[in-house]
Amino acid sequence: MAARKLNLKERYSLLTRDLDWEYSYRDKKEIFPYEDFEGIKITDWSKWEDPFRLTMDAYWKYQAEKEKKLYAIFDAFAQNNGQQNVTDARYINAIKVFLTGVSPLEYQAYSGYAHVGRQFSGVGARTACQMQSIDELRHVQTQVHAMSHYNKFFDGFQDFSHMHDRVWYLSVPKSFFDDARSAGPFEFMVAISFSFEYVLTNLLFVPFMSGAAYNGDMATVTFGFSAQSDEARHMTLGLEVIKFLLEQHPDNVPIVQRWIDKWFWRGTRLLAIVAMMMDYMLPNRVMSWKEAWEVYFEEAGGALFKDLARYGIEMPKYAATAIAEKDHISHQTWSTFYNYGHAAAFHTWMPDEKEMDWLSEKYPDTFDKYYRPRFEHWREKEQAGERFYNPTLPMLCNTCQIPMGFTEMDDPSLIAYRQSVYQGERYNFCSDGCKDIFDHEPEKYVQSWLPVHQIYQGNCGGADIEKVLSEYYRINMGKDNLDFHGSPDEARWNAWHNLESAEERLKKAG
Amino acid sequence: MTIEIKTSTIQPIRNTFAHIERRFGDKPASRYQEASYDLAPTTNFHYRPLWDPERELYDPGRTAIDMEDWYAFRDPRQYYYGSYVQARAKLQEITESNYAFFTRRDLASRLPGAAREKIVRCLLPLRHLEMGANMNNVFGSAYGIGTVLTQAFLYNGMDRLGIAQYLSRIGLILDGNSGDTLKAAKTSWMEDPLWQDLRRYVEDVLAQKDWFEVFVAQDVVLDTLVYDIFYRQFDDAMTDAGAGDLAMLIEFMQEWHKETSRWVDSVIKTAVAESDANREQIAAWVADWKQQALAALGPLAAEAVGPDAINASAEVLNKRLAKAGL
Numbered sequence: 001m002a003a004r005k006l007n008l009k010e011r012y013s014l015l016t017r018d019l020d021w022e023y024s025y026r027d028k029k030e031i032f033p034y035e036d037f038e039g040i041k042i043t044d045w046s047k048w049e050d051p052f053r054l055t056m057d058a059y060w061k062y063q064a065e066k067e068k069k070l071y072a073i074f075d076a077f078a079q080n081n082g083q084q085n086v087t088d089a090r091y092i093n094a095i096k097v098f099l100t101g102v103s104p105l106e107y108q109a110y111s112g113y114a115h116v117g118r119q120f121s122g123v124g125a126r127t128a129c130q131m132q133s134i135d136e137l138r139h140v141q142t143q144v145h146a147m148s149h150y151n152k153f154f155d156g157f158q159d160f161s162h163m164h165d166r167v168w169y170l171s172v173p174k175s176f177f178d179d180a181r182s183a184g185p186f187e188f189m190v191a192i193s194f195s196f197e198y199v200l201t202n203l204l205f206v207p208f209m210s211g212a213a214y215n216g217d218m219a220t221v222t223f224g225f226s227a228q229s230d231e232a233r234h235m236t237l238g239l240e241v242i243k244f245l246l247e248q249h250p251d252n253v254p255i256v257q258r259w260i261d262k263w264f265w266r267g268t269r270l271l272a273i274v275a276m277m278m279d280y281m282l283p284n285r286v287m288s289w290k291e292a293w294e295v296y297f298e299e300a301g302g303a304l305f306k307d308l309a310r311y312g313i314e315m316p317k318y319a320a321t322a323i324a325e326k327d328h329i330s331h332q333t334w335s336t337f338y339n340y341g342h343a344a345a346f347h348t349w350m351p352d353e354k355e356m357d358w359l360s361e362k363y364p365d366t367f368d369k370y371y372r373p374r375f376e377h378w379r380e381k382e383q384a385g386e387r388f389y390n391p392t393l394p395m396l397c398n399t400c401q402i403p404m405g406f407t408e409m410d411d412p413s414l415i416a417y418r419q420s421v422y423q424g425e426r427y428n429f430c431s432d433g434c435k436d437i438f439d440h441e442p443e444k445y446v447q448s449w450l451p452v453h454q455i456y457q458g459n460c461g462g463a464d465i466e467k468v469l470s471e472y473y474r475i476n477m478g479k480d481n482l483d484f485h486g487s488p489d490e491a492r493w494n495a496w497h498n499l500e501s502a503e504e505r506l507k508k509a510g
Numbered sequence: 511m512t513i514e515i516k517t518s519t520i521q522p523i524r525n526t527f528a529h530i531e532r533r534f535g536d537k538p539a540s541r542y543q544e545a546s547y548d549l550a551p552t553t554n555f556h557y558r559p560l561w562d563p564e565r566e567l568y569d570p571g572r573t574a575i576d577m578e579d580w581y582a583f584r585d586p587r588q589y590y591y592g593s594y595v596q597a598r599a600k601l602q603e604i605t606e607s608n609y610a611f612f613t614r615r616d617l618a619s620r621l622p623g624a625a626r627e628k629i630v631r632c633l634l635p636l637r638h639l640e641m642g643a644n645m646n647n648v649f650g651s652a653y654g655i656g657t658v659l660t661q662a663f664l665y666n667g668m669d670r671l672g673i674a675q676y677l678s679r680i681g682l683i684l685d686g687n688s689g690d691t692l693k694a695a696k697t698s699w700m701e702d703p704l705w706q707d708l709r710r711y712v713e714d715v716l717a718q719k720d721w722f723e724v725f726v727a728q729d730v731v732l733d734t735l736v737y738d739i740f741y742r743q744f745d746d747a748m749t750d751a752g753a754g755d756l757a758m759l760i761e762f763m764q765e766w767h768k769e770t771s772r773w774v775d776s777v778i779k780t781a782v783a784e785s786d787a788n789r790e791q792i793a794a795w796v797a798d799w800k801q802q803a804l805a806a807l808g809p810l811a812a813e814a815v816g817p818d819a820i821n822a823s824a825e826v827l828n829k830r831l832a833k834a835g836l
């Protein structure tokens with residue numbers, strides 16, 4: 001019997017979509033209880049277009065090939081002491097931020113996609129989400145493995161998951177993902193699949209991976225390349241979700257628009273840390289944050305939203321503010337971390353003269369005017385043996401949880417403060433965007449676990465800040481924190497490189 | 511002659527991550543350990559889920575089972591993502607060559623008519639059961655606690671999707687890609703009285719809220735019986751009926767079940783050994799679901815294999831439970 005030819009779509013449909021059935025012994029709502037409460041209307045799940053048609057046999061095969069190559073490189077990297085080949089030990093701090101701040105989000109993504117991968121009643125969406133779930137598990141695990149070798153030679157990686165649950169600045173990424181996961185399943189998809197994976201991923205993932213490539217970090221860049229095809233799938237899922245929701249019912253449009261506004265703003269706040277990483281933490285710079293923002297948000301995002309206009313979707317509400325911030329955000333964020341460098345599990349430092357010149361060139365309108373004088377002052381103090389640390393505890397934005405340090409965009413000398421009163425209590429915000437998010441769902445954001453409040457309330461091991469840092473956060477004081485200059489990381493790095501140059505000399509003599 | 515390659519030795523300042531060191535001591539750790547232990551958030555959650563406001567995001571209260579340490583569960587296969595996909599890639603490579611051989615030699619045309627009919631009626635509808643199993647394991651991954659356990663649930667969930675797809679491909683091989691056998695199998699699943707109690711069982715499990723109970727009902731009770739009836743006894747019966755070539759198409763399921771059972775056994779054993787309360791709770795779930803599963807599978811087993819089949823499989827299940835301390 002000559003077998004009929006099945007095209008990819010037919011085949012995928014028979015092998016996946018057709019596995020589902022209409023329940024008759026149980027009410028569908030018992031099995032998928034979370035699909036209605038957000039007000040999203042799905043009239044026909046069968047209209048879902050599978051964003052990628054990958055059956056499990058092919059998935060296992062491709063992914064196993066990728067893993068084999070990836071781990072071969074990790075092994076070689078460890079064997080050859082690849083950590084010595086990065087541009088400069090300051091660079092390592094960028095990947096400390098990554099492991100403590102971003103990798104745990106991959107874990108949350110794994111859990112979040114398992115949740116929606118069980119809860120969507122449409123089998124096509126369910127299966128696509130399951131595949132993303134297992135991919136995200138891959139990402140957290142391969143990132144841990146990529147960093148595992150660095151952890152053996154540098155401080156600050158060792159307690160990443162303990163820290164992610166506790167340390168003040170890590171509550172920024174943690175609350176971001178907690179927010180998405182505690183939302184309904186459709187908001188989760190708009191938040192993570194669309195706003196994060198589709199709109200903003202080029203501003204998160206790509207800067208770290210390019211930073212790794214520019215700075216000789218073989219382990220991280222190999223991971224980055226290996227994850228690229230996973231990310232391509234995740235992006236197509238993000239686009240399909242948005243199209244599907246908008247096409248299913250006109251009532252979905254305003255709901256989705258509000259989610260896009262919210263998650264765009266929450267996302268840009270999260271990216272503040274990437275901005276400072278790009279402009280301050282990479283000894284060999286890829287491009288400025290401002291340039292990245294222009295290419296990946298203003299150009300690419302602009303085109304995307306033009307495309308979505310036919311559904312009635314507009315540019316995210318605070319896009320104009322975010323665009324204005326591109327000239328400031330990295331400098332302000334780095335200032336904050338420099339101020340609280342004693343309370344962070346990575347090192348900070350003042351840029352050297354050449355680096356300051358680069359910043360002046362990249363930020364002609366703002367750097368010399370607002371930031372250079374301050375930085376030079378701090379550098380002088382450091383040279384005088386009085387490296388500046390801010391001993392107070394900062395006030396945090398109740399939504400994004402970043403210390404209040406961002407300024408008004410029309411007056412960069414004025415810190416922006418916004419407030420709301422809810423049930424007699426006052427809440428503070430860093431921006432209109434964060435205030436709006438709170439005002440729309442105050443009952444959610446009053447729950448925020450704000451690290452500074454928690455310290456004041458005695459929930460982090462008492463009132464002694466040293467103890468909070470060393471015992472509750474488990475920062476190894478004097479090793480993980482403080483300025484890069486004078487750190488054990490720096491001392492080890494210098495020792496290795498003297499050793500290497502001695503060998504080099506020996507070789508030449510021989 | 512041995513060549514001594516000179517490498518610069520640099521002393522590491524630590525062997526592994528601090529949380530791994532706290533568990534296993536100050537020594538180099540395996541990739542499995544670093545990928546699996548203490549990875550999941552445990553405290554200081556920001557917001558209660560709108561979809562479950564009584565609980566936190568990672569909340570051990572989503573099951574009646576209680577553990578002092580959720581990382582006490584072990585996966586004897588030590589699967590993290592990388593080792594998992596590599597193991598499955600190997601198994602799928604063998605399967606692919608089996609399926610290719612079967613197709614190339616047109617072994618479908620040599621199946622006795624009655625046997626072919628039996629495969630369509632008694633084996634292919636299991637693809638829907640596997641879809642249920644996929645969802646039930648993803649459920650454990652989404653709401654369970656501790657990465658050692660939850661990652662294994664996800665691997666199992668994806669495996670079940672893979673098995674459902676292999677079963678569907680058996681249908682497509684038999685019907686020359688017309689899809690007629692899959693249609694017939696779905697009609698059986700939906701309407702044939704022989705299948706209805708089993709479908710009811712699957713839908714009942716899908717409606718449960720306690721993820722450990724779901725695990726007991728699906729992976730322990732139902733899978734033990736189903737895999738024994740359909741992938742051991744039915745395989746034998748088909749061989750007797752002159753359809754031994756089927757074995758090539760279900761080897762994946764057999765190997766998979768053998769391997770996965772090691773994990774399932776270890777999970778159940780660990781939970782039972784933890785406390786009397788756990789043992790009593792699990793025993794109660796087992797008793798409840800076993801009775802339903804035996805009732806649902808009895809007529810199917812009789813049709814697929816013969817009148818004694820269900821008792822033989824019940825025996826297998828009882829032995830397994832006894833080994834786990836139940």
Ligand SMILES: [Fe+2]
Binds near residue numbers: 106109135136139
């Ligand atoms: Fe990821």
Ligand SMILES: [Fe+2]
Binds near residue numbers: 230231
């Ligand atoms: Fe992703």
Ligand SMILES: [Zn+2]
Binds near residue numbers: 399401
């Ligand atoms: Zn804010």
